[in-house]
Amino acid sequence: MRQILIVASLLAAIVLFDGCRQKERAYFEKEIIFPEEITPEQKIKLSAYLTPTPQQYAWQQLELTAFIHFGMNTFTGREWGDGTEDPSVFQPTDFNAEQWVSVLQKAGFNMLILTAKHHDGFCLWPTKTTAHSVASSPWRGGQGNIVREVKNACDKYNMKFGVYLSPWDRNARSYGDSPAYNHLFIQQLTELLTQYGRIDEVWFDGANAEGPNGKRQIYDWERFYQVIDSLQPQSVKAIMGNDIRWVGNESGLGRQTEWSVTPLQPDINESIVEENKRLGVSPMSEDLGSRKLIGEAKALYWYPSEVDVSIRPGWFYHPEEDHQVKTLAQLVDIYYQSVGLNSVLLLNIPPDTRGQLHEIDSRRLIEFGDYLSYVFKNDKLSDGHNAWRAKPGDFKEFDMKDGDPINTILLQEDILKGQRVEVFKVEGLIGSEWIKLGEGTTIGYKRLIKFDDCTPSKIRVTILETREKAAMKRVGAYFAPAIDDSFNSMPISNNPSGWKVIANDPFTLDMSKTMVIEGFTYTPDPQKESVFAYTVEISNDGKNWKEVRNNEFANIKNNPIKQRVMFKQQVKARFIRFQSLVGIDGGNAPFAPTQIKILTK
Numbered sequence: 001m002r003q004i005l006i007v008a009s010l011l012a013a014i015v016l017f018d019g020c021r022q023k024e025r026a027y028f029e030k031e032i033i034f035p036e037e038i039t040p041e042q043k044i045k046l047s048a049y050l051t052p053t054p055q056q057y058a059w060q061q062l063e064l065t066a067f068i069h070f071g072m073n074t075f076t077g078r079e080w081g082d083g084t085e086d087p088s089v090f091q092p093t094d095f096n097a098e099q100w101v102s103v104l105q106k107a108g109f110n111m112l113i114l115t116a117k118h119h120d121g122f123c124l125w126p127t128k129t130t131a132h133s134v135a136s137s138p139w140r141g142g143q144g145n146i147v148r149e150v151k152n153a154c155d156k157y158n159m160k161f162g163v164y165l166s167p168w169d170r171n172a173r174s175y176g177d178s179p180a181y182n183h184l185f186i187q188q189l190t191e192l193l194t195q196y197g198r199i200d201e202v203w204f205d206g207a208n209a210e211g212p213n214g215k216r217q218i219y220d221w222e223r224f225y226q227v228i229d230s231l232q233p234q235s236v237k238a239i240m241g242n243d244i245r246w247v248g249n250e251s252g253l254g255r256q257t258e259w260s261v262t263p264l265q266p267d268i269n270e271s272i273v274e275e276n277k278r279l280g281v282s283p284m285s286e287d288l289g290s291r292k293l294i295g296e297a298k299a300l301y302w303y304p305s306e307v308d309v310s311i312r313p314g315w316f317y318h319p320e321e322d323h324q325v326k327t328l329a330q331l332v333d334i335y336y337q338s339v340g341l342n343s344v345l346l347l348n349i350p351p352d353t354r355g356q357l358h359e360i361d362s363r364r365l366i367e368f369g370d371y372l373s374y375v376f377k378n379d380k381l382s383d384g385h386n387a388w389r390a391k392p393g394d395f396k397e398f399d400m401k402d403g404d405p406i407n408t409i410l411l412q413e414d415i416l417k418g419q420r421v422e423v424f425k426v427e428g429l430i431g432s433e434w435i436k437l438g439e440g441t442t443i444g445y446k447r448l449i450k451f452d453d454c455t456p457s458k459i460r461v462t463i464l465e466t467r468e469k470a471a472m473k474r475v476g477a478y479f480a481p482a483i484d485d486s487f488n489s490m491p492i493s494n495n496p497s498g499w500k501v502i503a504n505d506p507f508t509l510d511m512s513k514t515m516v517i518e519g520f521t522y523t524p525d526p527q528k529e530s531v532f533a534y535t536v537e538i539s540n541d542g543k544n545w546k547e548v549r550n551n552e553f554a555n556i557k558n559n560p561i562k563q564r565v566m567f568k569q570q571v572k573a574r575f576i577r578f579q580s581l582v583g584i585d586g587g588n589a590p591f592a593p594t595q596i597k598i599l600t601k
Contacts, residue, residue: 027051043297044291045467047300047418048419049468055233056304059243065111065112065113065162067308069315069350071118080120082170085122088138095139100153103366109159110159112150114163116192117164128187130171163201165202167207168209172184176210186220189202190227202232204224206266240268245264250558251559257441261302261418262288263298264281264283305344307334308347309345311364315350316350322360324565328364335372339446339448340448341447374481375408375478375479380477381400390472399457407450407479407480409478411472411475413445424440426460437454438451459475507579507593508578511575513574517599519565520565521596531580531589534581545577551565
């Protein structure tokens, strides 16, 4: 009966759209299921009336959220534990959840998501489902509860709280016995959702492997959803949930065309898997909402993007990465390419073995928050908050306040009236001439456009293509000061200053003179196996060598982006040697000159 009513309402809506355009018609919250008889053009028309749920809209407005990876891996130095770790290893020396939350609040973050359980199965609360938890550790004499203390700190500082509960559990004996493990998982989920007050996001990934019985676990996602919806109805279900989707990378990059309206759904059952395959869509797809894709879809969903990335190379704390914390410039760039591309940023900050955010990370976060606050507190437009409607070709001009330079434009649609803009451009009146400052495709909740410094007297925004009339909510103009990056990267392939490669495996470089070296970058080649474990040595004569780095590129297989490695202190050397110990797939993966840049002062 419900399906019949949906089809009937859709058909009635189409008639109204085609017959009368003077009034806004009903909106469709979160999903539209298309009847077979409508045309691709009618589907596109209806897509303009799809809107978020109140929970999704509240989540989108958060903009900055924090991921906290803390657990057994913090103390073993690993990224993925295997579930055999001794709980006695977990012993923070000076745990302080309030330190986490106060730093995050100063930096402008609005929600904290805690890894209540990672793949090793170690639970950060005293669960009744397993002995592999804080209750078996010496921390707080076995009476501690990380989840409780973090939630209390969030409540004290008025910060929203979410949990990551890994479905993959390498410690649970029942894993692989699908009914038994699903029952255990639901017990854990129920504990988290009933004992700690309000939970605003539940974060699942899709990690899955064989259990100890050799069988692959089949997750009962629909039951998991039912538990969340019944116990915490205001919460959004993320990644393998059907409220929030993964952007498709762990690099902090949104799409230039980022549609929240998409036929994509998480692969939680066979019918969804088949439909995603038929359409050729996945979280990694470049096209998730084009007219062509909508025309082929059987249903559409409001399914916005969350961009997750770590402030360090790894997701858990490793002391050797203390000099690899992302720079302010990198974090600001990530902000523009996540929040500024119709997404929410989920930035991971891993606490150290004390149980505190490291001083380097804390300083960087507060610098980040101070920078964003400085940039966006001073809107240079006098009338950018006036809402307006735009059909294709419509434009609106805005007056600058005081003639100050600008280099950033902010655009927002009222997504409670759908996401509709397909193409836009922004111009500035400089002297007597309109100069194009930027252009783009989707806008959605927020779009940031960067351009060279200029001092226009007016700004003009033109909406070139839309799906029905666009509901523009806001336009802003700002000046973002340049951020100085004190390191110079020297690309070896350009042969600077007579540098010579004197051996390929191990890769050995003669820089022709003594250099002050801060570190290096390594960029994976998608056509070759990447380096995983490596050593770096230096020499002044090419004969006597000293090791300055012995480490791994954590998570490079799942996140094949440029790796920035800073040495613990500056070194002086004429020769530098990079030895690959093992590749990401266990093979031989030597360094190549085109993949390395030396960081010098």
